[in-house]
Amino acid sequence: MRTPLAALSIALLTVSTAAPAQADTRYFSYNATDRITQALTKGITLQVRRGLFGAVAIERLFSTTARGSADLARGGPDAARRILPEDARGADLYEVQQVGDGRGLARALCPGADQVWLAASRIRAPRPLTLNAVGRWADGTHRHCVTLTYEWRGEWQTAPASPFADAPGA
Template identity: 50%
Template sequence: MRKVNSVAAVLLFGAMAMATATAAQASVRYLAYDADNRITQSLTRGITLEVERGMFGATRVKGLFSTSSRGSARFESDNPSGLSRVLPEGERLGSGYKVLPEGDGRALANALCPGSQATWLVTGRVRSGHPLTVHAVGLWQDGQYRHCAELNYRYRGEWASLPTTIGEGPADR
């Protein structure tokens, strides 16, 4: 009888753990931003970030979609040590994301850091309702990291899912 109770307790505990894990799974959000200055507008205009929010509120940017035209890029979380040394004075290293070359990633990387071998985007905390600053950093053939651009965005809204019509924003839906 004792063995049956132990098995039942283990099964009950496992079921509770699975239910808790399911409720706490990561959620994906689509946050839209508009360029906040001329430099940012000349490089990216409006963007929508695919943001994954983890169990304890931590966020991770998975991809970027152009809100004003066709185009998207995927990212990989990556914080090489050279990134923090090239950020403008007073800026702290937030989350680093390597721009993957698939799809429009290569074009985005070349637009932000022309001539670099690889490009990273460094963000502060990505939060709904707040402005966002993104630093583009490139790795050159000589092995040096260089700061390429500072992009400033103002928050525009949140999509319920990925936009189907490019050029319209969350507030236009």
């Protein structure tokens, strides 16, 4: 009776100690593929966290061509998911945190919305990416705002540097 319990304990200990070693942060960069996406974001870099079993979650979005970034929090209401286009309903939802540059991103994607979520297609290198922006207005209604499409650009080891960082006179 002790043997199965001991084996289970060892297995759980091994998995729990391996989890931090396997989870890592990556930076995936994408270029806009259509006019609407180019007008709103041009290119983006996603800070993603890959978990123990390969699941990827977005933590932060950086503008690739300009100054700015936004924190994203995983999760969102079912009402936001229900109004997504049919092919995006299984996507993961991320709330755009409206602090700092996140407020500007939310306003650009869904002008007038109180809250904004991004529904992200499955994130895998080197696959294209689709983001659907959904907003909630003061009256409680949720609306689909825009679909953004990107092509894979590359993977980075560190966060992108702002073109304005450490610039003389900045």
